[in-house]
Amino acid sequence: MASAGIEDVYAREDDQAWTKIQEENKAILTEITELCNRPDRKTPEVLFLLGGPGVGKSSLVNTINKALCGKYYPKAKTGSGNAQSKTLTLQWFEHSGVQMFELQGAQKDAFSKCLHLLPNVIDAAGNEDHNSAELREILEMVFGGFIPPGTSVEFLQDQQKEGKVGCLKRLYPLCNEEWKVTKVVFVASCKEPLPTQMVECLNEVLRAYDKKTGFPKFNIDVFVVITKYDLVEEQKRFPAVRQQEQITMEKFLEHEREVATHFSIDGSLKHNSIRWVSYVDGHSEDNPFIENIALKFVRQMMQPGRSKHQVENAPSTVVTPLVEMSRDAERWLAETNVNMKTALLVLVAALIIALIYHLLTRSPESKMDL
Template structure:
């Protein structure tokens, strides 16, 4: 999957996190004096505000959080809100991860779920004029490890920006049951650029087997390309988050992740840890804010440019060329007798078509009228 930028972020069940990137902080960052970390956080806030004013940003980035139930997606949202506002606003409902449902509900957090009245002090000074450019976040409740055609259609419609924010996904699934898979784009035929996903954040647990089928579905969607143009269908960056790393004796998520996403050796690894804002155990920790702010900064970096699939690897074929190739392939598999039979069947079909046209009373009447008019 060379067409993706991949980031690895490992967090413990209590919020402790290992982040594997080249640019992010190392373990020594957490040993800094809290005042030093707060100063760095102030710089990060300023840098994020600068990214909001990038001239190439017409619409906010749209992040789609995907993963199994109970991996901590909602906690990620709440931690981002705390880091940007300076206050703990648990706007995303955090579940206990006991029950998984195949009924999706896409929860939309516009501009990270932050309102102007949430901002105070330096946070208000930094973001009051550019709040509308902070990323929008779509939090997908935890899913079982499945790869069904109806869920694939819903995710595809969300990725492309067809489904409006606040739409009841349960009602869409009922429509799929009545009218079949493929009806969604008939219901919402117009795509909106501001709804289209720009980053997929895949969240997985270190203490559970990775959701293989779900990963394959996401990969299949993001690797799809337009046969007519050769361009990849989606200009989307993929990020991987690994949680609950403290519950395993030896953490080595890179091998599993590399195998699932086919990115072995894609990037070097460095690490950092944090404690999430969960269960009210900690409501102000500059180290947690530091990691969350770096994550938001990373999400707002310029994306890669859209490019073609290499022509020598995947040729662009029109429907006509595909038909000719398939017919040629089928004929090459036939022996002489079978080819002769096909030739005879084609001739008989043409003769039948001619007879039908000549015996059509409407056509015959039209010919007679034409003959009379010529006289």
């Protein structure tokens, strides 16, 4: 039986719904333009895509690009299923991969003057499900803006093998403010188990704080995109465009709840988790319903995050050298006290043993003198 084609999607949508979603998309384009032109918008957002191999990170990039420029361009290389990811570098898509000459129609009207403020996207290689010091170091360096765009992930891993964890900080001592990640998008497939170890690795990195000031190292919001929603049986908006095994809505909701638990977003699931459908190679004809998801996502990514307090912008050192010296002195005194008590006990025991030995080994003449 042939899989449902994109034409079948069109056939199942009445003209009224079609027109309504197109009008909504134009309104969202306007909203994104307004977010670009906010007076406090000095630099574009930097989105970092994290997830396992084959979950749809590259397809997500291509879909965002299509929604923002109006025409489908396969900018990001896409893998297939659980095969090894084709993404071997920290691919940097400036302004979501959109170029001025590619803008079409409504998109051209919206972004021709603010293209430079559309989000930058970093598409990283698919990682195995693990939580390691090596991966934490790479994430910390990327989030902090230390790793240049386009750097090979394999190069970073090879450097760690030769120089051990910590070597990347020596290789890349300076950060670039424009490279700093502002939002992390964790990409998970509804058909694959959630990589919980990778999630915990990410959470550990984002929980890190500066040991001198006490403030968090990163001011980064986390969002989760659950891909391949078109393979859910009960939803009717997006019939599967490929012959793939479908899943039930019950299974999808179970996966969604697991995501909420591991990311601690139970109370903000609708805001921080997105049900995603991508354009894919060979099925990239205009579909305003897919673009609606992508445009809402971009709008969400461009919403201003939590503003830093002025104290956070210029933090003072709480743990000063004097505090450290005081702690070292207290620790030394505590250790010394324990050692002195032990030494006294040993000394007393030695004196008792010496006295007993002396009494037992005295000569007979000495005993008669007593």
